[in-house]
Amino acid sequence: MNDSTGDLLHETLLHDTLHTHVRERDGDAGAHLVGLADGALRVARRRQRLTRAGAGVALAAAVATAWVAVADDGSPRAHVVQPAHRGDAAKATTVSLEPVTSAAEGRCTQGDGGYTVNATATQRAMCFHTDSAKGMRDIRVAAAKAENSTVDGGWHVEATLSSADRTRFATLTGSLASAPLPRNQFAIIIDGKLWGAPSVARSITVGRFEVSGYYVGDLTSATAHNLAQRLDPGR
Template structure:
């Protein structure tokens, strides 16, 4: 005896589809990670385009020894060998020029800050900057005003660091404000070395 085929009471369900939720979550996390890495690369690239940290001024304190730096009038200049030790009232520069100098008009006790920095204009070389206190700024302005009225070499101002003339520029006019720049072919290393010699 045959039994009629009845449809099952619970028809078979097709296999359940796997949820795509975890896959979407993983995909979203991967995209987020890629975005973060890309942003980091952009920031690194942007940072490398900025001015190098070396261009930023490196300021130091005032000279530990007031006699480490002196500002003196130039009375006479001549080429030749420099005796060691130099006679009183004389000093030489690195090029062998011998200077006969006047008295010390101001010194390291008037310097409040010494720094090396990269020039923003011109050739872009390094320089050493000195900042004077209010008394030093007044004395320096008076000194440069007097020198500007003289003829060479009496219009030159020698900046002497530990017994050596580091620069002796001609003065054309009074210099106010108490900011002094010593320049002349310095590299970062030589400017930092001069800063170290001034500050001790």
């Protein structure tokens, strides 16, 4: 028996005894004793309700704490909100690096497999065709970061390849270096869009390339940081 139950039993017995005693005698004193007994019983019952409620809250807290411990152990769980960590369960956007086979002014014809670079206020649209079979398709970069050029103030994303892809990239760019324009260019294709077509004069052995857009100023700070985050969500 807990303290609250004992108190309630004691107050109930006292209440009943006083009522019995009052029934045997009349007067103001008897009525006063009945009032005290009734008040004491109400207090005792309220204390017991509060105690039970407190026990219920403590039990709920204990169950919640145990649930968190189980959830942290990786056991099956219901809906558990976890803190968001950058890059958790995120899938990196892939890149394709493909040799350019032709480039011409104007938009590509729909369905011809080319990549259109949209026109600007000062530049006409361009259409590029590539040789995907000789390129590096759907690769994931090892790292990517947005940078602001100290030369022209333009934004670009520097992408770093893995060691295995670095070797392949050196071979690819080496095979393009001696070709005339536009076949000495490689297309940078992300999400089905051409993000640049830099030309090369020699094999690139450092395993890095820059994404700056086809025209100067294509990337802003916001778009460069967004692209770097998509290429490398673990940053």
